Amino acid sequence: MASNAVFAEIAALAGDPARAGMLHSLMDGRALTASELARAGGITPQTASGHLAKLIAAGLLAVDRQGRHRYHRLASPAVARMMESIMAVASDATSSRRRIVVGPRDAALRAARTCYDHLAGRLGVALADALVAGGHMELGSDAGLLTDSGMALLGDIGMDVEGLFARRTGRLLCRPCLDWSERRPHLAGTIGAALCAHCFAEGWIRRSEGTRAVAITPKGQLRFRQAFGVTLS
Amino acid sequence: MASNAVFAEIAALAGDPARAGMLHSLMDGRALTASELARAGGITPQTASGHLAKLIAAGLLAVDRQGRHRYHRLASPAVARMMESIMAVASDATSSRRRIVVGPRDAALRAARTCYDHLAGRLGVALADALVAGGHMELGSDAGLLTDSGMALLGDIGMDVEGLFARRTGRLLCRPCLDWSERRPHLAGTIGAALCAHCFAEGWIRRSEGTRAVAITPKGQLRFRQAFGVTLS
DNA sequence: CGGATGCTACGGTGCGGGCCGAAGCATGAG
DNA sequence: CTCATGCTTCGGCCCGCACCGTAGCATCCG
Structure with missing residues (x-):
């Protein structure tokens, strides 16, 4: 074949x-x-x-x-998804074999990073957790669903939620992505990407030079706490 | 790193x-x-x-x-997903480079096969299409949602839909999986797996020896047409 | 028009690893 | 017990390819 x-x-x-x-x-x-x-x-x-x-x-x-x-x-996004899925398996493999050595660079990546077009690391997982805990989202192993209150919340922070939903045929554009460092799902899919873009646009997070790690700005600290109840060291 | x-x-x-x-x-x-x-x-x-x-x-x-x-x-299912995602990229690559040569074995695989635990090929895509066309399901690029009529339909053919939804925390267990031969999404996730298992249990499809291809039985032909309006040569 | 920079093409070297044949252990059958 | 089957280990062969040094094109700058 x-x-x-x-x-x-x-x-x-x-x-x-x-x-x-x-x-x-x-x-x-x-x-x-x-x-x-x-x-x-x-x-x-x-x-x-x-x-x-x-x-x-x-x-x-x-x-x-x-x-x-x-x-x-x-x-293409398909390539990024392939990379993600290999990382997920690689993460499984290492954790079952031996504790991995983490360098200082890893520390920043684990705190907050971009995963192709959405947020990952402790920040990404914390946001996903907060949305689920607040009843704004339901997240299964294979798909997620934004509730009405979730749509309202994203609208409140200034995102164009209607625009997102109008674009495609399917109504659900929300997908969990297994985090290789936290080993928990974070928010991917079109909504995850839009949320990430919004955070950059509003200046809540900033790219660090030469790495996928992102830094949370003081304004971001404030807004993440206000809007989502998320506090990160 | x-x-x-x-x-x-x-x-x-x-x-x-x-x-x-x-x-x-x-x-x-x-x-x-x-x-x-x-x-x-x-x-x-x-x-x-x-x-x-x-x-x-x-x-x-x-x-x-x-x-x-x-x-x-x-x-683990994570390994199967990794394989699927690599196949998706590989499919992109070949189709953009050159028409691939298809052998007779490929023909059976393209008609109907299992994709880890769910149905793929023309049968898998046709079922997904029928569910969407009948308003039983909505399928986006990253997730799917079963409507009330969809739950009723699956219940009618004898599936324990309630049991599926009770098992996990998230409510949506429905995921599209890009078909490498049809290049269209088919139904994966827990619901896709349950539907596939049900088809085997009811004798609508049968495994072919030594391959992932599955054959549609006469009973299956009838039921797929009755329940989903799907007719396959 | 030189000269610097970013990238690519070519040739030769060396190592990793895929492959099989032969032989060594287990398990089950007669 | 003896033989057959399924699987693994070991040893040696050899192909493939990642790598770099050198050199050749493009592009931008002064």
Whole structure:
């Protein structure tokens, strides 16, 4: 069966440490240059170039050329979901084998980070928990449902909830995403992405340079507590 | 970052053609012996033994020993989801590159097959479409919702819908799963799995030997048409 | 128009790992 | 007990590919 070979090819592409590092650094949804990706993978630019060519040929990455730079990004949300699902399995594996060593960089990532287009880490999990605890959302293992009070809450903080629901055929755009650090679900899907974008737009969180970690601003501290009852150190 | 290495290790395990073949043959949720998996991977038993040891050590497979046989199965639904998501990406890749060659075996798989624990292929997609068209279900890109009429319909065909909803905390156990052959969503999640199990229990479908393809029985033809308005050649 | 920068193409090296044959343990059958 | 079956371990072969150094194109700057 030919589909089997293609499957193995895709998985093998993600299975090289250097390429995995590059793909990881693209998980925040931004586009990076080949040099930046080389650093992310811990390899020289010429080696990275070869890897990138393969990833593009396989349809995992898309590229925008601007002048002498080439900005690479994940080709589709499907690729990001694949990465997430592999991370979930990897997380299962490590925790059952041995306690993993966590560095200082990991600490920031565990506190709050972006997961492709939505929020993850303790912040992401805390927000999801708060929404569920307040009766604003129901979250199963495979899907989530925003209640009327949840729609009202998101509207109160300034999100265009109606617009989100009007866009697609299905009414539910809310999906749990298993957090690899907290091992609990956080909020993904279109609503998760919109909430994340809103937090950036309102200045509640800010990207840290060169990492997927995000910092919570003082304003964010205040608003997360007011709106969701969430307090993070 | 250590998590990166673990990620690459998991992906690399899935990225070997022989191992990919073995994992694929386990996607119907059944447990197979080492010899059967060796055939599935197109390798000798001693080579398969090494591969299986790695897959078990990494937490991708679980094993039940019965007498002199060892039955291997996917360790968790998370592994099956990882496989599905890689297949989705692989499907994207091939279709954008070149029309794939389809063999006669593929034809049966495309008509109707199991996808870990639920139905896929034309049958799976047709059922999902029928449920949506009849107003029994709403299906977005990330989640699905069963309507009241949908619950009634499933109850009518003899499923214990109440029991499903009582089991978990979240109320929605309905999830779309992108079909790699039809490139359209079909019904997964707990409800998808229960519907599939019900179809087997009632004798509407039957497993074909040595493949994930399923055959629709004459009784199934009749009932699928009566209950869902679905007719398949 | 040079010179710097970002990226790619090519050639050669070295290591990891997939593969099988042969042999060694278990379990079950006769 | 003896043989057959299912699975694993060991040893050696060899292919594939990740890697880098060098060199060749593009693009922007002064």
